[in-house]
Amino acid sequence: MPTLTVSPRIYLRVVQMAFASLYLIIITGSLVRLTGSGLGCADWPRCSESKFVDVSNSHAAIEQVNRLFTGVVAASVILAVMLSLRLRPKRRDLVGMSFGLVLGVLVQVILGGLVVLTGLNPFFNIAHFLVSIFLITNAYLLLQHAKIVKTSENVLPRQDPALTNRKVILLIRSVLIMIGLAIVTGTVVTGSGPHAGDENAQRIDLAINLVVKIHSGSVLLSILLSIILLIIARRDRKSWQIMASSLQRFICVAVFQGLLGYVQYFAGIPVYLVAVHVAISVVVWLSALSLYWQSRLPEQTSSVLD
16 A cells, blocks of 8 residues: 655645644734633633533633634644655654644643633733744744755755855844844733733733833844844845845834834724734744844755745
8 A cells, every 4th residue: 555645845835834823823812812802711621611612702702713723723733743754755854843833832722721720820921922932933944944845865964054244144143132032021011011811810010111111122122233234234245145135024024013013002002003013023023033044044945936
């Protein structure tokens, strides 16, 4: 009986599906919190003591949609793992990163339960979101690896990155670190602010003005570093050829996010603007990650073409 095998192109489509589902679950999760539906289901994993699925009110329905969509995420990452084992040529890098997705989803499910059972403890909420960032990072790197056609059963021999300008490399790493800090401080802002998932949920006992200043400062610093990076990279033809598109994309997204953050703050933190801000924050992180990924690529990288 012939053994089922999977081509790189088919596997790439599966990884794209997993990546999309992991991004969407971040959006639905933020909507649960922003609509005050964090305790729409009073129990876990069932929605109530008597019902596994309960849509008797809007808060319960919103929370249920988020929980049920977790099943879609779990199915997509499990499929990614199963097909990575059937991929030909065999790719240990893809197998390892696919299992990383499954592990992350399991941790996420446990944290989701702890968030509900502790009455939306803000620190569990922060951990829940940061694990989501880990998952989307893993999925992004898996997606980029899946695009690369590798002829060996393991991985291609290690090659030096095409980017060699040390100042550019240092600035790229600094931008990535500062955006990571902005993500973390952003979760603290949410934990200290009015959108905690329920009107009776515990908040972090920090002055909202202070944490907003720290968060916005990290964003502004990352934008400043990226502008310095832009100036230095433009003076080096090779660096500019490598980084131009990803760097310009990052600056555009980061500036838009920064402006949006100020607008939502001075507008009184309306829910719809916060929702967009959360969604774009993931895009900003992925743009910074793309910048770093681009800096690590060797001179010649064979990729699957759409």
